[in-house]
Amino acid sequence: MTADRTIAIVGNGSVPEGTAVIIDAADLVIRFNDCRSCGAGGQKTDIVAVCNTGRPALAMLGGGQWKTNAAVRRAGQIWCVRDADEFQALRPQLSASHPDLDDFCDDYTDGFRAFAKATGRAFHTVPALAQESVDAALKQFDAGAYVVPSSGMITIAEVLAHWRRPGDRVVLAGFGHAGWEWHPFAAERRYVDTLVTAGYLERVDNVVAAKLGAPYIHARK
Incomplete structure (x- = not known):
């Protein structure tokens, strides 16, 4: 890949009409888990970032459908977003505070690594430092x-x-900042908004999709 890329990070939330062409024109597209964003959110998939602990991970590895998912088959890389050691350290705390999450910290990183190796994909585990940096940043936004x-x-x-x-653009789509009750979505929205304001991120929204179209992601500020 050359300089001045567009990196599209595509969540599994709703996307406005016209977003597909923007995402598919990006140089690098990252999707999540079962890639429900495909369709209205385009088809291109370079990286699938997975929740590699607990029930979501077990469902992806155990049922067979995830492994044959068209987007997963297109992807050249699999990322595991949760650090195994950090989640093992979290287990005693959750046992006391959230006993219903008894399997939340069960780690399936090895299963995703084996799948990546068997299918010729690159594999990456996001280091614990990423979550630690987010935890620190969210303290500014009343995460509760x-x-x-x-x-x-x-x-x-x-x-x-x-x-x-330097020169890359990171574009977000499908981020509704809503879902599981134990993620700090309201604080995450505020944090992302500050990153957008600072110029580190851009959001694909209805105005961009409807009025500017695909050239938007390659236009320079």
Whole structure:
């Protein structure tokens, strides 16, 4: 890849009409888990970032459908967003505070690594530092009580810290900042908004999709 890339991070939330052409024109596209964003959110998929602990991970590895998912088959890389050691350290705390999450910290990183190796894909585990940096940043935004940041937020932190090069644009789509009750979504929205304001991220929204179209992501500020 050359300089001045567009990196699209595509969550599994709703996307406005016209977003597909913008995402498919990006140089690097990251999707999550079962890639529900495909369709209205385009088809191109270079990286699938997975929640590699607990029930979501077990469902992806155990049922067979995830492994044959068209987007997963297109991807050249699999990322695991949760650090195994950090989640093992979290287990005693959750046992006391959230006993219903008894399997939340069960780690399936080895299963995703084996799948990547068997299918010729690159494999990457997002380091614990990414979550630690997000936890520290969220303190500024009244995050309140939560279990862990969302996979999307961790991936954003990893891309900005280690994958974004000078001149690259990082575009978000499908981020509704809503879902599981123990992710700090309201605080994450505020944090992302500050990153957008600072110029580290851009959001694909209805105005961009409807009025500017695909050339938007390659236009220079």
